[in-house]
Amino acid sequence: MSFLNLEEKVGELRGKLKKAYNELLFKHGPQGWWPFVEDGEVIYHPNSYHFPKEKFEVFIGAILTQNTSWKNVEKALINLYEENLLNAEEIIKTPPQKLEDLIKSSGYYRVKAKKLKEAANFYLSLKAPPSRQALLSVWGIGKETADSILLYAYNKPFFIVDTYARRFLSSLNLIEGKEPYDRIRALVEASLEKDFRIYNEFHALIVEEMKRRVKK
DNA sequence: TTCCAGGCAATAC
DNA sequence: GTATTGCATGGA
Incomplete structure (x- = not known):
């Protein structure tokens, strides 16, 4: 050619x-993505490009929605919100079994509970926005999840x-x-x-x- | 009842 | 590098 x-x-x-x-x-x-929890319900925010104050909420949603319908994820997000667990510090402190129970509706709940804890440790270790390569090195974060995080939490132009x-x-x-x-x-x-x-x-x-x- | 949903890691070749 | 499998719930 x-x-x-x-x-x-x-x-x-x-x-x-x-x-x-x-x-x-x-x-x-x-479309108002990334959807996040406000006052106990999952909301969209068209035209504002406003993302959660807590970027880690995007990590949580991106992991929970792996091969899973978003509707099933929403229930888990609301459960976490009601327990004040929508942040990395609390995810780390929560006993695995409690975490599994709260996110059960999102499926693969044992694996995903572990992924959330891995991601939380990674997130708290950050001193600057993570590179794609750094995200991919985290257990439980693959290409699509990494790109979702880069795009919707850090406003980086990834497809x-x-x-x-x-x-x-x-x-x-x-x-x-x-x-x-x-x-x-x-x-x-x-x-x-x-x-x-x-x-x-x-x-x-x-x-x-x-x-x-x-x-x- | 079967099939699919905003995937990933482990394993085998 | 590509192919296969386990992981699990809830809705259609």
Whole structure:
């Protein structure tokens, strides 16, 4: 493939992605991610890009939602809120069995309780925002969870490649579907301006769009 | 009843 | 590097 053709490919992708983003934004509106707990209920905050005062709440949600519907996670988050456990210090202090019991609705509760404690220790050791590599070194934090944290807790422009993103990009014929995580991420990140707000909305919009498509 | 949901680590090849 | 498996609840 010649250099010119490669340039054309990237240009084409850039146009298609931005168009898809604008269409989703028009269709669904700003999504107000990351959802967090306020006054005992999980809320969204469209257009404010306001994230929890406690960034660790994003760690908690991102871990609990691994291969699990967000609705099941919300119950766990509210349980933790009611026990005043939505922060790293308290997660560490809580006995494993109590933690497991509170997050039971999110599934895999034994593994996830351990993951929360690992993440809490990591979080408290931070003196600056973590790198992607540092996050990935934590037991229980994989690529998608790391990118969710970087994007929604630290406002870094990372594209989250989840099952919805794969299906969405496949439906646009931009990927085949089974490409490695980082290849897809690099492809999108090379084609969008480095504005965290776009990545914030895009990921949330893709989730919303694909959830609705499934229901039909 | 089966199938899936905002994955990850361990293991085997 | 890719393929498979255990982890577990709640809703459709």
